[in-house]
Amino acid sequence: MKKLLTVFLIVLAIFQNRKLLAQTGIGTTAPVNKFQVETATADPATSGSAANGNLRLSGLSVAHVLDFGLGNTSNFAWIQARNKTYGTNYNLALNPLGGNVGIGTSSPTAKLNLVGGGMRIYDGFTNSGTRPAINTSSIGNYEIRGVGSATGTVQADGADDGFLRLSAGGGTTTTAQSSIDISGFSNTADMNNNIVFRTAGTERMRIDLNGNVLGSNSNTLSGFGATISSISAAYTLAATDNAEVIKSDAASAITVTIPTGLPTGFNCMVLQYGAGQITFAAASGVTIINRNSYTKTLGQYAIATVLHLGSNIVVISGELGN
Template sequence: MEHNGLPLEPYSNKDSMNKLIVLIVLCLVFFKGTAQTGIGTTTPVNKLQVETTSADPATSGALANGNLRLSGTTGSHVLDFGLSSSSTFSWLQSRSKSAYGTNYNLILNPNGGNVGIGTTNPTAKLNLVGGGIRIYDGFTNASNRPAINTGIIGNYEIRGVGSSSGTTQSDTSDDGFLRLSAGGGTNANTQSSIDISGFSTVADMNNNIVLRTAGTERLRIDNAGATTLAGSLTGNGTTSTLANFSSVMNDQTGTTYTLTNADNGKIITFNNASAISVTVPSLSVGFNCMIIQKGAGQITLSPSAVTISNRYSFTKTAGQYAILSLVCISSGVYISSGDMSN
C-alpha cells in the first residue's frame, strides 16, 4: 500500500503492544494519587488491602492460614500475618512453611533502636506506656517451689545474664546483674532499688542482694546469707549496726587463714600451738566477726590493702582463750577490739 507515494508497513501486533504499554503508563500516572489495590475485595480502603477468611494461627499442618505471608527463595522459615476467627486479636507468627508446629524466632530492631508499646517515642529498648507486664507461669496455689534453673530460663523468671567479655551475651555463665528501680530521674537520693548479682570477682558485687531507699543502701544479704542492716536499731538511718552476729562457728586448725564474706557474723576459732596469721582483705561494709585464740598459738591480724585501727594499736590476741572482734566500718577500713596485745 502507498500513501502520498510512500509505502506503508502492515499493521502489526507490535504496534498494539506499544499502544497498550502507553495506555497503562498513562493510567498509572493519572491514578497514582488515588488508586487502591485490593486482593480478595473490590472496595479496598488503603493502598493495599488483603482480605480473606479469618483464622487463628494454626499449630500443625501447612495449609493456607492468615492474610499475608513473607517468604524467601531459600530457607524454610516464613512470617505469616492474620486475623483471629475466635476473638478480636490480630497475629503474626514466624514458623516453618511446611510444618506449622515448628516455630522460629521473631527479631525486632536487630541492629539497634527502641521498641515502644503504647508510645510513639520509646526511650528504652522496650518502653511500655499505659499498661503492666503479666507473666502466666502455670503455677497453682498448691505448686511446689521450682528448682533453680541453670542453662535455661523458666517461664516464671526474669534473669539478668552476664558476659565475660562485656560484648557477647552468655546465657550459661554464672555472672549477671539485675536492678529493679523506681524514681531517681534527676536525683539519686529519690530512687529506691533492688540489686541482684551473680558471681563476680569484685567482692562488693559477688552473689548478693542489695536494697536501697532514697539512693542509700539499707539492707544487704551476702553470698553466705549474712544480713547487714543500715540504720540504728530505732531505724533513724544514721549509724551502722551489727547484724546476724550469731553463734555460727568456723573452727580452724591451721596456721594461716584469709577472711572472706562468708565469715560475716561468724565466730572463728583457731586451735594450733604455733603462731597464726589471719589475713584481712577488703570485704563488704558492715562485715563483722569474732576471733578466738583457742590454742596456744597467738593470732596476728595481717591487713591486705586495708587499714585496721585499734585503740592501743594492738594487732594480736593476748593469749590462749583471748577473744577479739573485727568490724568493717567503711570500704577497706576496719576496727579491732578485745583481749589483744602486741
C-alpha cells in the first residue's frame, strides 16, 4: 500500500511539473512563452468598437479599458488607456504609489531615468510660427513646467508658484555642478519670479522679476563687453548698433547719419580713431539735441555718445564742437 501511494505521488508530481512547464496559446498552436496571444496587427483605433489590439484589461461596470497591441504601419508596439468604444482616451499611470521608471535601464535611480538616448519634443510649430502666448493652468506641447502648491503636498497646476532646476554634474561635490534655476511666484524674495545661473556651484548671474541682470555679490559680471565695429566711410546707424562702440578709422571727414525708428533707449559710443572728423547728421524726421548745438567731433580720439529718447529725438554729447 505504501509503495502504491509513493508511485501515485511521484506520478502526480510529474504531472504537475509538466503542467507548470506547459505553454498556453490563444490564436497560435505553438506558443513560445507561458502565455501568448497572437492576432492580426493593427494601429490603435480612434473610433468604433471592433476588436483592436492583442490584449485588453477591462473592469465590471466601467467604460475604461487598457488595450495592448502591435502596429501594422511600422514596427512598434502600443499601450492605450481609453474608452471601450474608442474615441476617448484616458490617463495611464506608471507606479502611481511610488517607485522609479526606467527607459533603457532596469535599475532607475530617479522618478524617470533615461539611459542610452536623448529626448525630443515635437511641438507642431512651423518655421514661420509666432511665439505662443504664456499659458496659465494648461500646458503647451512645447513646454516643460515646474509646478508647486501652497501646502507642498497637493499638486496645483493652476497656481502661480513653481520651481524648476536644470543641472549637470555635482554628483560628489556642489563645486562641480552648473545649474539654472527658474522660479515662479514665491513669498520668499530670493525665489520670487527670477532666473538664477550658477557655475562651479556658485551663483554667477540672475535676472530678477523686473528684468534686471545682476551679477553675484562676490564676482564680476563678465562677458557683456560692448562690440567694437569699425567704419572708414559715411555710415548710418542701425538698431543693431545698440550698446556698441563705433570706431571710425577714416583718414578724412565722414558723416554718421542718425535714422528714424531707432528703439527708445538706443545708445552707442562713436570714436574718431582716425584723422577724419565725424559730423553727426539727422535723417528726415529726426531731431538732434546738444547743449551747445555741436554736431562734430573735436579731433582724433574724441568720443561722442548717441542716446535716443524716443519719438526720434536723439541727444549727442561728449567731445564735440563745430
